[in-house]
Amino acid sequence: MIHSLFALLLAMAQPAAAAAAPELTAPTFNHAQTQFTLRCGGCHGVTGRSPPSQVPNLRGSAGYFLCTPESREYLIRLPNVSKTQLSDADLAEVMNYVAFGLGEGKTPKGAKPFTGEEIHRLRKTPLTGANLKQERDKVVRKLVRSCGAPKDLLLYGKR
Template identity: 50%
Template structure:
Protein backbone atom coordinates (compact mmCIF):
# COMPACT_ATOMS: atom_id res chain seq x y z
CA UNK A 1 0.00 0.00 0.00
CA UNK A 2 1.34 3.38 -1.00
CA UNK A 3 1.41 6.03 1.72
CA UNK A 4 0.91 9.73 1.11
CA UNK A 5 2.40 12.32 3.36
CA UNK A 6 -0.19 14.05 5.50
CA UNK A 7 1.08 17.47 4.44
CA UNK A 8 0.46 16.59 0.79
CA UNK A 9 -3.10 15.41 1.51
CA UNK A 10 -3.89 18.56 3.49
CA UNK A 11 -2.56 20.74 0.69
CA UNK A 12 -4.71 18.85 -1.80
CA UNK A 13 -7.81 19.26 0.36
CA UNK A 14 -7.15 22.96 0.81
CA UNK A 15 -6.78 23.37 -2.94
CA UNK A 16 -10.09 21.59 -3.58
CA UNK A 17 -11.84 23.61 -0.88
CA UNK A 18 -10.44 26.89 -2.20
CA UNK A 19 -10.94 26.09 -5.89
CA UNK A 20 -14.05 27.94 -7.21
CA UNK A 21 -14.82 25.26 -9.81
CA UNK A 22 -15.18 22.62 -7.12
CA UNK A 23 -17.75 24.58 -5.13
CA UNK A 24 -21.33 24.38 -6.40
CA UNK A 25 -22.29 27.67 -4.74
CA UNK A 26 -19.97 29.54 -7.11
CA UNK A 27 -22.16 28.47 -10.05
CA UNK A 28 -25.45 29.55 -8.50
CA UNK A 29 -25.50 32.96 -10.19
CA UNK A 30 -24.76 31.40 -13.57
CA UNK A 31 -27.36 28.70 -13.01
CA UNK A 32 -30.00 31.28 -12.12
CA UNK A 33 -29.41 33.07 -15.44
CA UNK A 34 -29.21 29.89 -17.50
CA UNK A 35 -31.74 29.41 -20.27
CA UNK A 36 -34.07 26.53 -19.58
CA UNK A 37 -36.32 24.78 -22.05
CA UNK A 38 -39.64 23.07 -21.53
CA UNK A 39 -40.24 19.57 -22.88
CA UNK A 40 -41.54 20.73 -26.28
CA UNK A 41 -38.65 23.17 -26.76
CA UNK A 42 -36.14 20.47 -25.86
CA UNK A 43 -37.70 18.08 -28.37
CA UNK A 44 -37.66 20.83 -31.00
CA UNK A 45 -33.96 21.41 -30.36
CA UNK A 46 -33.20 17.69 -30.57
CA UNK A 47 -35.38 16.79 -33.55
CA UNK A 48 -35.83 19.98 -35.59
CA UNK A 49 -33.31 22.63 -34.55
CA UNK A 50 -30.40 21.06 -36.40
CA UNK A 51 -31.96 21.90 -39.77
CA UNK A 52 -34.45 24.67 -38.97
CA UNK A 53 -32.11 26.47 -36.58
CA UNK A 54 -32.39 26.80 -32.84
CA UNK A 55 -34.41 30.00 -33.28
CA UNK A 56 -36.30 28.86 -36.38
CA UNK A 57 -33.91 30.79 -38.61
CA UNK A 58 -32.48 28.37 -41.15
CA UNK A 59 -29.89 29.05 -43.85
CA UNK A 60 -31.44 30.22 -47.13
CA UNK A 61 -32.62 27.45 -49.45
CA UNK A 62 -31.88 24.62 -47.02
CA UNK A 63 -35.25 24.26 -45.27
CA UNK A 64 -38.14 26.71 -44.84
CA UNK A 65 -37.80 29.49 -42.29
CA UNK A 66 -40.06 28.87 -39.29
CA UNK A 67 -39.57 32.03 -37.20
CA UNK A 68 -42.65 34.23 -37.50
CA UNK A 69 -43.90 32.31 -40.54
CA UNK A 70 -44.87 28.74 -39.67
CA UNK A 71 -48.07 29.93 -38.00
CA UNK A 72 -49.50 30.98 -41.34
CA UNK A 73 -49.70 27.34 -42.39
CA UNK A 74 -52.57 26.56 -40.01
CA UNK A 75 -54.87 29.35 -41.14
CA UNK A 76 -56.22 27.06 -43.88
CA UNK A 77 -56.91 23.31 -44.04
CA UNK A 78 -54.55 22.86 -47.01
CA UNK A 79 -51.68 24.43 -45.09
CA UNK A 80 -52.44 22.35 -42.02
CA UNK A 81 -52.52 19.22 -44.21
CA UNK A 82 -49.10 20.21 -45.55
CA UNK A 83 -47.74 20.37 -41.99
CA UNK A 84 -49.46 17.07 -41.15
CA UNK A 85 -47.82 15.37 -44.12
CA UNK A 86 -44.24 16.51 -43.73
CA UNK A 87 -42.14 13.33 -43.79
CA UNK A 88 -39.80 14.41 -40.98
CA UNK A 89 -42.83 15.33 -38.89
CA UNK A 90 -44.76 12.10 -39.41
CA UNK A 91 -41.64 9.97 -38.90
CA UNK A 92 -40.29 11.82 -35.86
CA UNK A 93 -39.29 9.45 -33.08
CA UNK A 94 -41.62 11.11 -30.60
CA UNK A 95 -44.89 10.01 -29.06
CA UNK A 96 -48.04 11.46 -30.60
CA UNK A 97 -48.48 13.74 -27.58
CA UNK A 98 -44.86 14.94 -27.66
CA UNK A 99 -45.05 15.59 -31.40
CA UNK A 100 -48.27 17.57 -30.94
CA UNK A 101 -46.48 19.65 -28.29
CA UNK A 102 -43.57 20.32 -30.66
CA UNK A 103 -45.93 21.29 -33.50
CA UNK A 104 -47.77 23.64 -31.15
CA UNK A 105 -44.48 25.21 -30.05
CA UNK A 106 -43.41 25.69 -33.68
CA UNK A 107 -46.77 27.03 -34.91
CA UNK A 108 -47.94 29.10 -31.94
CA UNK A 109 -44.69 30.28 -30.33
CA UNK A 110 -41.66 30.07 -32.60
CA UNK A 111 -43.60 30.67 -35.82
CA UNK A 112 -46.48 32.68 -34.38
CA UNK A 113 -48.19 34.91 -36.91
CA UNK A 114 -51.63 36.39 -37.49
CA UNK A 115 -52.43 33.16 -39.36
CA UNK A 116 -52.18 31.09 -36.21
CA UNK A 117 -54.28 33.42 -34.07
CA UNK A 118 -57.53 31.46 -34.45
CA UNK A 119 -56.21 28.00 -35.27
CA UNK A 120 -56.79 25.02 -33.04
CA UNK A 121 -53.75 23.46 -31.40
CA UNK A 122 -52.53 20.09 -32.61
CA UNK A 123 -53.62 17.13 -30.49
CA UNK A 124 -52.16 13.68 -29.96
CA UNK A 125 -55.25 12.25 -31.70
CA UNK A 126 -54.66 14.41 -34.79
CA UNK A 127 -50.98 13.43 -34.88
CA UNK A 128 -51.91 9.76 -34.61
CA UNK A 129 -54.36 10.12 -37.51
CA UNK A 130 -51.84 11.93 -39.71
CA UNK A 131 -49.24 9.25 -39.06
CA UNK A 132 -51.73 6.56 -40.10
CA UNK A 133 -52.60 8.30 -43.39
CA UNK A 134 -50.56 7.48 -46.47
CA UNK A 135 -48.11 10.12 -47.60
CA UNK A 136 -48.97 12.19 -50.65
CA UNK A 137 -47.54 11.29 -54.03
CA UNK A 138 -47.16 14.99 -54.84
CA UNK A 139 -43.52 16.08 -54.37
CA UNK A 140 -42.97 17.96 -51.12
CA UNK A 141 -41.79 21.22 -52.74
CA UNK A 142 -44.96 21.32 -54.89
CA UNK A 143 -47.21 20.63 -51.89
CA UNK A 144 -45.52 23.49 -50.06
CA UNK A 145 -45.87 25.85 -53.00
CA UNK A 146 -49.57 25.00 -53.41
CA UNK A 147 -50.24 25.43 -49.70
CA UNK A 148 -48.35 28.73 -49.53
CA UNK A 149 -50.05 30.15 -52.62
CA UNK A 150 -53.41 29.27 -51.09
CA UNK A 151 -52.70 30.82 -47.67
CA UNK A 152 -51.48 33.99 -49.38
CA UNK A 153 -54.78 34.17 -51.25
CA UNK A 154 -57.16 32.98 -48.51
CA UNK A 155 -55.47 34.21 -45.33
CA UNK A 156 -53.54 37.24 -46.51
CA UNK A 157 -50.18 35.67 -45.65
CA UNK A 158 -47.14 37.66 -46.81
CA UNK A 159 -45.77 36.86 -50.26
CA UNK A 160 -42.36 36.48 -48.65
CA UNK A 161 -43.42 32.92 -47.78
CA UNK A 162 -42.76 32.17 -51.44
CA UNK A 163 -39.11 33.22 -51.03
CA UNK A 164 -38.07 29.72 -49.99
CA UNK A 165 -36.96 27.84 -53.07
CA UNK A 166 -35.18 24.55 -52.48
CA UNK A 167 -32.00 24.13 -54.44
Protein backbone atom coordinates in the same frame (compact mmCIF):
# COMPACT_ATOMS: atom_id res chain seq x y z
CA MET B 1 7.89 30.61 0.89
CA ILE B 2 7.49 31.61 -2.78
CA HIS B 3 4.94 28.81 -3.22
CA SER B 4 2.82 29.99 -0.28
CA LEU B 5 3.07 33.63 -1.42
CA PHE B 6 1.87 32.59 -4.88
CA ALA B 7 -1.02 30.64 -3.30
CA LEU B 8 -1.97 33.67 -1.20
CA LEU B 9 -1.94 36.00 -4.23
CA LEU B 10 -3.96 33.52 -6.24
CA ALA B 11 -6.54 33.21 -3.48
CA MET B 12 -6.83 36.98 -3.21
CA ALA B 13 -7.27 37.40 -6.98
CA GLN B 14 -10.06 34.85 -7.38
CA PRO B 15 -12.80 36.71 -5.51
CA ALA B 16 -12.06 39.90 -7.43
CA ALA B 17 -12.16 38.08 -10.76
CA ALA B 18 -15.33 36.24 -9.78
CA ALA B 19 -17.03 39.48 -8.74
CA ALA B 20 -16.17 41.12 -12.06
CA ALA B 21 -17.45 38.27 -14.23
CA PRO B 22 -21.20 38.27 -14.98
CA GLU B 23 -23.09 35.20 -13.88
CA LEU B 24 -23.96 33.02 -16.84
CA THR B 25 -27.09 30.92 -16.81
CA ALA B 26 -28.26 28.40 -19.33
CA PRO B 27 -31.69 28.87 -20.91
CA THR B 28 -34.46 26.68 -19.57
CA PHE B 29 -36.55 24.82 -22.14
CA ASN B 30 -39.87 23.08 -21.66
CA HIS B 31 -40.40 19.58 -23.10
CA ALA B 32 -41.63 20.79 -26.52
CA GLN B 33 -38.76 23.27 -26.89
CA THR B 34 -36.24 20.59 -25.93
CA GLN B 35 -37.64 18.14 -28.47
CA PHE B 36 -37.71 20.83 -31.16
CA THR B 37 -34.09 21.73 -30.44
CA LEU B 38 -32.97 18.09 -30.51
CA ARG B 39 -34.98 16.96 -33.53
CA CYS B 40 -35.48 20.09 -35.66
CA GLY B 41 -32.98 22.69 -34.53
CA GLY B 42 -30.09 21.28 -36.53
CA CYS B 43 -31.71 22.36 -39.79
CA HIS B 44 -34.29 24.97 -38.78
CA GLY B 45 -32.05 26.56 -36.14
CA VAL B 46 -32.75 26.35 -32.43
CA THR B 47 -34.67 29.63 -32.64
CA GLY B 48 -36.52 28.65 -35.83
CA ARG B 49 -34.40 30.91 -38.03
CA SER B 50 -32.75 29.40 -41.08
CA PRO B 51 -31.71 30.46 -44.59
CA PRO B 52 -35.13 30.36 -46.33
CA SER B 53 -33.73 29.30 -49.70
CA GLN B 54 -32.24 26.16 -48.11
CA VAL B 55 -34.52 25.32 -45.17
CA PRO B 56 -37.93 26.84 -44.43
CA ASN B 57 -37.66 29.59 -41.83
CA LEU B 58 -40.18 28.92 -39.05
CA ARG B 59 -39.78 32.00 -36.87
CA GLY B 60 -42.60 34.44 -37.55
CA SER B 61 -44.12 32.32 -40.32
CA ALA B 62 -45.03 28.82 -39.09
CA GLY B 63 -48.32 30.06 -37.65
CA TYR B 64 -49.67 30.86 -41.10
CA PHE B 65 -49.83 27.12 -41.79
CA LEU B 66 -52.82 26.81 -39.47
CA CYS B 67 -54.84 29.07 -41.78
CA THR B 68 -56.25 26.34 -44.05
CA PRO B 69 -57.03 22.67 -43.50
CA GLU B 70 -54.60 21.74 -46.30
CA SER B 71 -51.70 23.70 -44.86
CA ARG B 72 -52.40 22.41 -41.36
CA GLU B 73 -52.30 18.82 -42.64
CA TYR B 74 -49.20 19.59 -44.71
CA LEU B 75 -47.20 20.45 -41.57
CA ILE B 76 -47.87 17.06 -40.01
CA ARG B 77 -47.54 15.04 -43.22
CA LEU B 78 -44.00 16.32 -43.88
CA PRO B 79 -41.77 13.21 -43.88
CA ASN B 80 -39.44 14.35 -41.08
CA VAL B 81 -42.43 15.33 -38.96
CA SER B 82 -44.72 12.37 -39.58
CA LYS B 83 -41.94 9.80 -39.20
CA THR B 84 -40.33 11.21 -36.07
CA GLN B 85 -40.02 8.81 -33.15
CA LEU B 86 -42.11 11.04 -30.87
CA SER B 87 -45.45 9.84 -29.58
CA ASP B 88 -48.55 11.43 -31.09
CA ALA B 89 -49.08 13.52 -27.93
CA ASP B 90 -45.45 14.68 -27.83
CA LEU B 91 -45.48 15.55 -31.53
CA ALA B 92 -48.67 17.56 -31.02
CA GLU B 93 -46.89 19.47 -28.24
CA VAL B 94 -43.87 20.19 -30.46
CA MET B 95 -45.99 21.27 -33.42
CA ASN B 96 -48.04 23.56 -31.18
CA TYR B 97 -44.77 25.14 -30.03
CA VAL B 98 -43.76 25.58 -33.68
CA ALA B 99 -47.09 27.09 -34.79
CA PHE B 100 -48.03 29.14 -31.72
CA GLY B 101 -44.57 29.84 -30.25
CA LEU B 102 -42.23 30.19 -33.19
CA GLY B 103 -45.13 31.49 -35.28
CA GLU B 104 -44.97 34.67 -33.20
CA GLY B 105 -48.60 35.70 -33.41
CA LYS B 106 -49.03 34.77 -37.08
CA THR B 107 -51.38 31.93 -36.17
CA PRO B 108 -54.92 32.84 -37.27
CA LYS B 109 -57.41 33.83 -34.58
CA GLY B 110 -59.41 30.84 -33.48
CA ALA B 111 -56.82 28.31 -34.67
CA LYS B 112 -57.02 25.20 -32.56
CA PRO B 113 -53.94 23.48 -31.18
CA PHE B 114 -52.96 20.11 -32.60
CA THR B 115 -54.16 17.09 -30.65
CA GLY B 116 -52.61 13.67 -30.35
CA GLU B 117 -55.61 12.18 -32.16
CA GLU B 118 -55.19 14.56 -35.10
CA ILE B 119 -51.47 13.79 -35.27
CA HIS B 120 -52.19 10.05 -35.21
CA ARG B 121 -54.59 10.35 -38.16
CA LEU B 122 -52.41 12.62 -40.31
CA ARG B 123 -49.06 10.91 -39.84
CA LYS B 124 -50.49 7.74 -41.39
CA THR B 125 -50.27 9.40 -44.83
CA PRO B 126 -46.87 11.12 -45.01
CA LEU B 127 -45.94 13.09 -48.07
CA THR B 128 -43.29 11.55 -50.28
CA GLY B 129 -40.33 13.14 -51.99
CA ALA B 130 -42.12 12.82 -55.34
CA ASN B 131 -44.92 15.21 -54.42
CA LEU B 132 -43.38 17.23 -51.59
CA LYS B 133 -42.23 20.31 -53.51
CA GLN B 134 -45.42 20.54 -55.57
CA GLU B 135 -47.55 20.18 -52.47
CA ARG B 136 -45.59 22.87 -50.63
CA ASP B 137 -45.85 25.30 -53.55
CA LYS B 138 -49.62 24.75 -53.76
CA VAL B 139 -50.10 25.19 -50.01
CA VAL B 140 -47.88 28.27 -49.73
CA ARG B 141 -49.43 30.01 -52.74
CA LYS B 142 -52.85 29.64 -51.12
CA LEU B 143 -51.47 30.98 -47.81
CA VAL B 144 -50.07 34.03 -49.57
CA ARG B 145 -53.25 34.60 -51.57
CA SER B 146 -55.87 33.83 -48.91
CA CYS B 147 -54.22 34.24 -45.51
CA GLY B 148 -51.92 37.23 -45.87
CA ALA B 149 -48.77 35.14 -45.55
CA PRO B 150 -45.62 36.90 -46.76
CA LYS B 151 -44.38 36.14 -50.26
CA ASP B 152 -40.95 35.26 -48.89
CA LEU B 153 -42.44 31.90 -47.89
CA LEU B 154 -42.13 31.13 -51.59
CA LEU B 155 -38.33 31.49 -51.42
CA TYR B 156 -37.74 27.98 -50.10
CA GLY B 157 -35.86 25.91 -52.66
CA LYS B 158 -35.07 28.86 -54.87
CA ARG B 159 -31.50 30.15 -55.03
